[in-house]
Amino acid sequence: MFKNYLKIAYRNLVKNRIYTAINIFGLTLGLTCCILIFLQVKDELGYDRFWKDHQQIYRVALERVYPDHINLYAIIPDGFAQVFKNEIPEVEDATRLFGGGNFANTVLVGEDVYEEKQVVFADSNFFELFPLHLVEGDVNTALYKTNALVLSEKTARKYFGNNEAVGKQIKLNGQDVEVTGVMDDLPTHSHMNFEILATTAGQPFNRNPTYASFSAMTYLKLGLQAKPEAVEAAIPSLVKKYAAGEIERNTGVNFDDYTQAGNGYKYFLQPLAGIHLNSQLQAEMKTNGDIRYVYIFISIAFFILLIASVNFINLATARSAERAREVGVRKAMGSDRGQLIAQFLLEAIVLVVISLALSSVLVGLSLPYFNEMAQKNLTLSLDKAIELLPWLLGMGVFVALVAGYYPAFQISSMRSVEIMKGKLNSSRKGQMLRNGLVVFQFTISIMLIAGTLIIDRQIDFIHSKNLGFQRENVLVVERFGQLENPNTFREEVLKLPGVLNAGAGSQMPGNSFFGVQFTAEGNSEVMTGKGFSADDFFLEALKIKITEGRSFGEEFNDSTSVILNQAAVHAFGLEDPVGSKIYSSADINGERVNIAYTVIGLAEDFHFESLHLPITPLAIFSTESPVGFQAFLALNISGEDAQATVAAVEILWDKFGQNQPFTFSFLENDLNRLYKSEQVSGKILTSFSILAIVIACIGLFGLAAYTAYQKTKEIGVRKVLGASTSNLVWMLTTNFSLLVMLAFLIGAPISYWAMGRWLQSFAYQTELNPFLFLLAGVITMVIALLTVSYQAFSAARANPVKSLKSE
Numbered sequence: 001m002f003k004n005y006l007k008i009a010y011r012n013l014v015k016n017r018i019y020t021a022i023n024i025f026g027l028t029l030g031l032t033c034c035i036l037i038f039l040q041v042k043d044e045l046g047y048d049r050f051w052k053d054h055q056q057i058y059r060v061a062l063e064r065v066y067p068d069h070i071n072l073y074a075i076i077p078d079g080f081a082q083v084f085k086n087e088i089p090e091v092e093d094a095t096r097l098f099g100g101g102n103f104a105n106t107v108l109v110g111e112d113v114y115e116e117k118q119v120v121f122a123d124s125n126f127f128e129l130f131p132l133h134l135v136e137g138d139v140n141t142a143l144y145k146t147n148a149l150v151l152s153e154k155t156a157r158k159y160f161g162n163n164e165a166v167g168k169q170i171k172l173n174g175q176d177v178e179v180t181g182v183m184d185d186l187p188t189h190s191h192m193n194f195e196i197l198a199t200t201a202g203q204p205f206n207r208n209p210t211y212a213s214f215s216a217m218t219y220l221k222l223g224l225q226a227k228p229e230a231v232e233a234a235i236p237s238l239v240k241k242y243a244a245g246e247i248e249r250n251t252g253v254n255f256d257d258y259t260q261a262g263n264g265y266k267y268f269l270q271p272l273a274g275i276h277l278n279s280q281l282q283a284e285m286k287t288n289g290d291i292r293y294v295y296i297f298i299s300i301a302f303f304i305l306l307i308a309s310v311n312f313i314n315l316a317t318a319r320s321a322e323r324a325r326e327v328g329v330r331k332a333m334g335s336d337r338g339q340l341i342a343q344f345l346l347e348a349i350v351l352v353v354i355s356l357a358l359s360s361v362l363v364g365l366s367l368p369y370f371n372e373m374a375q376k377n378l379t380l381s382l383d384k385a386i387e388l389l390p391w392l393l394g395m396g397v398f399v400a401l402v403a404g405y406y407p408a409f410q411i412s413s414m415r416s417v418e419i420m421k422g423k424l425n426s427s428r429k430g431q432m433l434r435n436g437l438v439v440f441q442f443t444i445s446i447m448l449i450a451g452t453l454i455i456d457r458q459i460d461f462i463h464s465k466n467l468g469f470q471r472e473n474v475l476v477v478e479r480f481g482q483l484e485n486p487n488t489f490r491e492e493v494l495k496l497p498g499v500l501n502a503g504a505g506s507q508m509p510g511n512s513f514f515g516v517q518f519t520a521e522g523n524s525e526v527m528t529g530k531g532f533s534a535d536d537f538f539l540e541a542l543k544i545k546i547t548e549g550r551s552f553g554e555e556f557n558d559s560t561s562v563i564l565n566q567a568a569v570h571a572f573g574l575e576d577p578v579g580s581k582i583y584s585s586a587d588i589n590g591e592r593v594n595i596a597y598t599v600i601g602l603a604e605d606f607h608f609e610s611l612h613l614p615i616t617p618l619a620i621f622s623t624e625s626p627v628g629f630q631a632f633l634a635l636n637i638s639g640e641d642a643q644a645t646v647a648a649v650e651i652l653w654d655k656f657g658q659n660q661p662f663t664f665s666f667l668e669n670d671l672n673r674l675y676k677s678e679q680v681s682g683k684i685l686t687s688f689s690i691l692a693i694v695i696a697c698i699g700l701f702g703l704a705a706y707t708a709y710q711k712t713k714e715i716g717v718r719k720v721l722g723a724s725t726s727n728l729v730w731m732l733t734t735n736f737s738l739l740v741m742l743a744f745l746i747g748a749p750i751s752y753w754a755m756g757r758w759l760q761s762f763a764y765q766t767e768l769n770p771f772l773f774l775l776a777g778v779i780t781m782v783i784a785l786l787t788v789s790y791q792a793f794s795a796a797r798a799n800p801v802k803s804l805k806s807e
Helices: 002-015 017-045 080-087 153-160 228-251 255-260 272-278 291-318 320-332 337-374 382-413 416-420 429-464 486-493 566-572 642-656 667-710 712-720 725-759 770-796 800-804
Strands: 057-065 070-073 091-099 105-109 112-116 119-122 134-137 148-152 169-172 175-183 196-199 214-222 264-271 474-478 499-505 514-520 526-534 546-549 561-565 581-588 591-603 618-622 632-637 664-666
Touching (some): 017 272, 017 337, 017 382, 017 667, 105 153, 148 153, 153 175, 228 581, 291 382, 291 429, 429 770, 474 642, 561 566, 566 591, 632 642, 642 664, 667 770
Parallel strands (some): 119 196, 526 618
Antiparallel strands (some): 091 214, 148 196, 474 632, 474 664, 514 581
C-alpha cells in the first residue's frame, strides 16, 4: 500500500513540474533560513552552560540609584564577596575577578615584548567555582602563590613554544610574576574574556576591602536548594552594616539622609547562563548579546517557515478543482477518507524531505557567508548534525502537516457526488482561504521590511548624530602615560605632517568612566556622577566645547580645578557655577582627604557613553589633580593620508616607547563597537527579510500563473471583444494589489508598535517616521506587482485563437 502511495505521489509531482519546483524552491529557502537561524540562536543560548554546576552560580550586579538617574553595573565593591560568603547561609562560596577592560597590558618574556588586553586578576579559589582544566601546573595551588599567573594554552605557546611554561618568570606591567599554570583556552561561549589569569594574592588593591567603590566582578555559588531571592533579600542589611560608614566618610553625610535624598544600592543576582543575553551593564568584560534579538530571530524563522508552507497551501487550494476530480473518482472506486489523507500527506512529506536534503546542502554552502555576516564561527559538524536531526525531523513534520492539511483533510472530506458536480470549483471558501494566506504572507513581509528600514535608520542616526566631540580622524594611542617622557613625545608628534592637535586623557569616549561624588559649597546634598582626567590640550583636540569659563591651561595651576558638563550643573542646581567650590574626597598616600575643587568652566553636554544611555553628570579633572592620570593620547589628524600618519607616529613611538608595543585605534571604530549587536542583527534581519519576500513572491508567482491559466478562455473572449493588453493586465493584477494593500493596513500598525518598543532601548533615537512604513508597503507592492504582472502580461499577449480553439 505504501509503495502505491509513493508511486502516485511521484507521478503527481512529476506531472506538475512547475508547481513542484515552486514548492521545493520555496520550502528549501525557508528551511535553509530556519536552520541558519537555529544555529545562531543555539549558539547564543549556549553561553556559560559548559561550567560545572552553572545552575548554582550567580553574578552579583548593582543597580546604583542616584537622585536623578540610575546606572547598572556588572562590578560591585570588592569587600562584599567575603561578607556574602560569611553572613548569608545560602552562599556556599564566592570569588572575584578584577580588570578585563579594553586596556593594554605589557608582558615582557625575556627580551620579547607582548601586548595583552585580556588580562584579569582572580581570587585564589577561582578554579573551585570555574574548574578550567590545567594542562600544566596544579589547579589546587596555581592561584594561591603571590605574584603568580596562569596562561591560556594559546598564550603559553606564543610565549614559550612547545617548552614547559610553569616556573618561568615574566614581567606583567613591569612586575615580576611566575607562571604557575597553563589552562585550556577559555571557550568562546562565555561572558568572560581572558587569556591571562593573575592572582589577587599579595596585590596592594586586595589588602583593604572597600564597600562603596565598584571594582570587582563577584560570583556566588549557592546551595542546591537555595533561592536567589533569599540572598537578594539579605543583602540590604549587609550594605548598611558594612558600607554606611565608608559612605559617610566619603560624603560627610549621614547614611540615612544619604538614602532619603534618593541614593541607593540595589544588589541583584544574575544566573551565570543568562548573563550573555540579559546583561548589558556598565563594565562588562565584553559586549554581550541581547535576548530580544533571539526572540526576533526565532519569530523570523517561524514566519519564514509559515510563508513557505503557505505557498504550498495556496498552490494546493488553487489546484484543488483538479485534485477534487481525482478524489471523486477514487472515492467512487472505493477509497476511504483515511487512504486519501495518507496520500495527500505523503505528497507533502516527499516535498519536505527533498527540501530538507537540498536545504542541508545549501546551509553548508552558505554557512561561511553567514558567519562573516553574523561574526560567528558556526559549524555544521557531524555531532551538530546529529544533534540537529530531531529538530529537523520535527520541523519537517510541522511543515508537512501545515502544508498538507487542506488537501488532505478538506478535499478528502467532500462527497464524491458534490465533487463531480463541480461544487468545489464554484465555492468561495477556497478563494477566501487563498486570499487570507496571501495577506498573511505579505503582512509578515511588510513587517520585516519596515523593521529592517527602522534598524538601518537608527544605525545611520548613531553614525551621523553629533556626539558633541570630534570622532572622525581621531587616532588614539594607548599606554601614553607609561612613557618616560610623555610630554616630549606629544610635542614631537605635533611636528609630524598630518597631525593637527594632540591631547591626553585617562579615558576616551565610549570607555568606562570612574565614579565621583561631590557636595556643593553650603549644601550637604551629595551629587554622584562620572569623571575622567584630561591634560591642557585634550578638550581642544577632541573639539569639546567650553560654553562658559575656561579650559585647562599651561599657564594655570589646575590641580584643584574641575570642569562640569551641563548635566552636572543641573544636578547641583548651581545658578552661577563658574568660580564656585565643590568638595570631593580622594585617597592620597593611603589617607582619605576631602578636596575643595574650583569650577573653572562648563562643557557642553557630550555623549561620553553609549547612546543607549542618557547623558549623566560628568566632572573633568586635570591630569595635575590628585585623581588625575593619562592613559591615552588622542591625535586629531587631517585624514588625507591616515596610514602614513600612523606609520610616522609608530616610528616616533619606537624611539620613546621603551620597547613597548605600539597600540592604536581610531575613535570612530571604537565607538561603532558599542553598537555591534545592532549592526550584526540589522544585517541578518535585512538578509532574511529579503529571503522572506522572495519566498512569498515565489508562491505569488505560482498562484498568478495558475490564476492566469484558469482565466485563459475569459482572456481570449475579452480580447476578441476588443480588450487591450493593459486592460487585461489590470484585471489580473487588481485583486493581488488589493490583497497587498490589506496586508499593509494590518502589518504597518503592528510593526510601528514593535519598532517603537525596540527604539526605547536607546536613550537617543531616530524619529519613527510613518514614511518608512509607507515605503515598506510600496516596496512590497512593487515586488508583488512585478511578480504578478509577468504572468498577467504573458496571458494577455497570448493568441485568443489558441485560447478558444477548444470551444
